[in-house]
């Protein structure tokens with residue numbers, strides 16, 4: 001599986017104080033605790049809202065997204081807990097990388113988990129850490145308040161030690177050597193700082209007609225997101241003629257060599273185009289509460305947004321009728337944090353925004 005690390009940093013502020021990390025001594029594993037929220041949804045939230053808590057990296061089924069440079073600190077563990085000092089002789093916020101697993105909603109857990117495991121192994125290699133001793137759950141550091149990510153992993157049948165074993169195995173595959181068995185660390189190496197990491201890649205680029213699998217599905221989803229519809233087969237994971245034609249149209253529109261193959265250049269362009277779309281406020285969302293029977297421009301805005309994220313509200317007519325109510329309810333049912341009441345309010349707004357931005 002090819003994993004790419006995307007670096008799309010939030011601006012400095014409360015969430016990104018900008019102080020340097022001296023030495024990375026360990027990794028703190030988290031989950032977002034916010035079912036259905038994606039890596040980009042989180043990124044955009046931290047970028048805009050700037051709460052004074054964050055983490056370096058958010059991982060879902062599509063992205064390994066670094067939102068804070070690994071050379072800087074992030075506040076991902078309450079600073080008055082003491083377990084980090086006891087275990088590692090340092091405060092997590094000043095000596096650890098915080099990694100968040102996104103889960104729930106439409107996020108494919110297995111795909112997200114594989115990335116999460118791989119990225120932990122990558123960090124171990126990059127910072128000379130031992131997967132067996134230098135990864136700690138947030139729950140272990142702050143047991144009175146947190147269960148992450150142990151609770152979520154467990155609901156998917158994965159114990160903490162299984163997770164650590166998975167990381168250790170990925171780590172071995174990473175550099176072809178044994179997992180270091182002694183907890184004492186060699187001196188910190190200068191970290192290689194590639195912009196994009198494709199180490200561990202088993203998918204060979206370019207890919208084209210005849211390829212299939214999760215990676216193809218990823219590309220198809222990105223094409224659709226970029227506005228290149230695949231009306232007949234959708235994102236089915238099979239690279240056929242329809243996908244090839246969409247790739248060629250995309251290449252033509254972006255002045256790339258038109259060969260219908262997805263190589264590094266086309267892939268990067270696709271990701272870039274989709275990331276640019278994030279910042280385009282094409283779909284304003286009304287504030288306040290809307291429910292069945294309401295009418296007007298704000299209802300129309302809501303309907304356009306629902307349509308955009310494929311929750312068809314019927315005709316965009318500015319009338320909050322049964323179909324719009326049903327679309328809202330279907331949307332709400334995707335998120336554990338939302339009540340499925342068919343009423344649009346601030347919480348539903350927040351999640352629609354995240355999906356629009358995804």
Ligand SMILES: [Zn+2]
Pocket residue numbers: 029030031076138146148
């Ligand atoms: Zn946490």
